Amino acid sequence: MVVPIAVCLGFGFFAFDAFIDASFFDEDRRGFLTNLVDPEPMDIWMRMVVFVLIVSFSLYARFLMRGLVALTDELTEQRDSLAQRVAEATEELQMRNNSLEDEILLRNNLEADLRELAITDPLTRLFNRRKFLEDMAAANLVDRRYKTGIAIILCDIDRFKVINDTNGHDVGDAVLIRFAEILKKNTRETDIVARWGGEEFAILVASNEAPKVVAIAEKLRQSIQEATFPRSLSVTASFGVAILGGDGDIDTLMGDADKALYRVKAEGRNAVRFFGEPASQAP
Numbered sequence: 001m002v003v004p005i006a007v008c009l010g011f012g013f014f015a016f017d018a019f020i021d022a023s024f025f026d027e028d029r030r031g032f033l034t035n036l037v038d039p040e041p042m043d044i045w046m047r048m049v050v051f052v053l054i055v056s057f058s059l060y061a062r063f064l065m066r067g068l069v070a071l072t073d074e075l076t077e078q079r080d081s082l083a084q085r086v087a088e089a090t091e092e093l094q095m096r097n098n099s100l101e102d103e104i105l106l107r108n109n110l111e112a113d114l115r116e117l118a119i120t121d122p123l124t125r126l127f128n129r130r131k132f133l134e135d136m137a138a139a140n141l142v143d144r145r146y147k148t149g150i151a152i153i154l155c156d157i158d159r160f161k162v163i164n165d166t167n168g169h170d171v172g173d174a175v176l177i178r179f180a181e182i183l184k185k186n187t188r189e190t191d192i193v194a195r196w197g198g199e200e201f202a203i204l205v206a207s208n209e210a211p212k213v214v215a216i217a218e219k220l221r222q223s224i225q226e227a228t229f230p231r232s233l234s235v236t237a238s239f240g241v242a243i244l245g246g247d248g249d250i251d252t253l254m255g256d257a258d259k260a261l262y263r264v265k266a267e268g269r270n271a272v273r274f275f276g277e278p279a280s281q282a283p
Contacts, residue, residue: 121195123173124180132194132202136250139204143244149208150244152257153217155183158236158269160199167231174230179237186223187216202257210243210274217241217272225270236270243275 119131127135136150143150157163157179164172176199183193183201192204203220205213217239229235240261244253256275264273 121180124177124195126180126184126201127192127194129194129196129202132192132196132204133250135192135194135204136253139206140244140250142206147208148206150250150253151205151207151210151213152242152253153203153205153213153220154196154240154254154257154261155201155203155217155220155237156261156265157199158238163233163235167233171230171233175233175235178227178229179224179235182223182227183220186220191216202254208243210241213241213243214272214274221270221272238264238269239272240264241272241274 119127119134121128136152139148139150142148157175160172160175163175176195179199180193180195180201183203187193187203190206194202194204196202203216205216207213221237221239224235224237227235238261240257240259240263242253242256242260244250248256260273260275260277264271267273
């Protein structure tokens with residue numbers, strides 16, 4: 001297509017040059033057709049040179065255009081290929097990111113489960129002894145700074161071995177679960193309830209008022225005595241209460257609560273005793 005156009009342009013120049021010569025530069029007034037068909041020798045050479053230049057430039061321009069088109073096609077292909085690779089890499093990164101997020105979530109869930117297993121009693125779902133000791137240590141630090149007070153309530157299911165031996169361990173486990181539910185339901189959100197071991201439970205109360213803590217224990221005792229247990233068993237519990245003194249520590253506190261609980265067991269069970277309370281003042 002370029003070559004015919006170049007040839008037409010060349011011949012067009014021939015005609016235009018002949019017209020210019022006939023109109024402005026021909027002193028002999030030879031006319032347009034004469035100048036076109038039979039030009040002067042110099043005009044022939046000039047027209048041939050211009051014709052060759054026009055055709056050569058056209059061919060060169062055609063060559064450049066073909067190269068430019070090829071380069072454009074190549075760049076377009078490279079761009080599309082790069083875009084495709086970027087899209088594939090982005091998709092792969094997104095998949096890896098999603099996989100990593102799932103792995104992190106799974107790991108966090110596993111860590112949370114492990115943490116819960118480490119601090120929770122698997123049967124009753126209360127805190128275990130380890131977590132209770134940690135909370136006691138933290139409460140002791142708070143008490144030293146703000147004088148909030150620390151009290152411990154230890155409780156033990158009365159004659160639990162008889163329940164187990166008579167009804168089986170499955171019923172015994174059901175009694176423990178029900179017992180834990182009652183303790184949790186009848187304590188405050190600020191109180192910490194834990195399974196201390198076996199059929200023994202512990203409650204941490206932030207208070208230095210003995211009557212208040214004894215009242216909490218008494219409420220728990222009555223709730224257990226009135227509650228319904230598996231196989232309509234009659235279940236009671238004994239409670240020992242102690243408050244941290246000015247010179248005491250948490251080990252001494254637990255020992256005092258245990259002594260009060262032992263006293264209840266020795267006096268007949270199903271009662272609340274405060275450590276240091278004279279026998280004559282026992283309810």
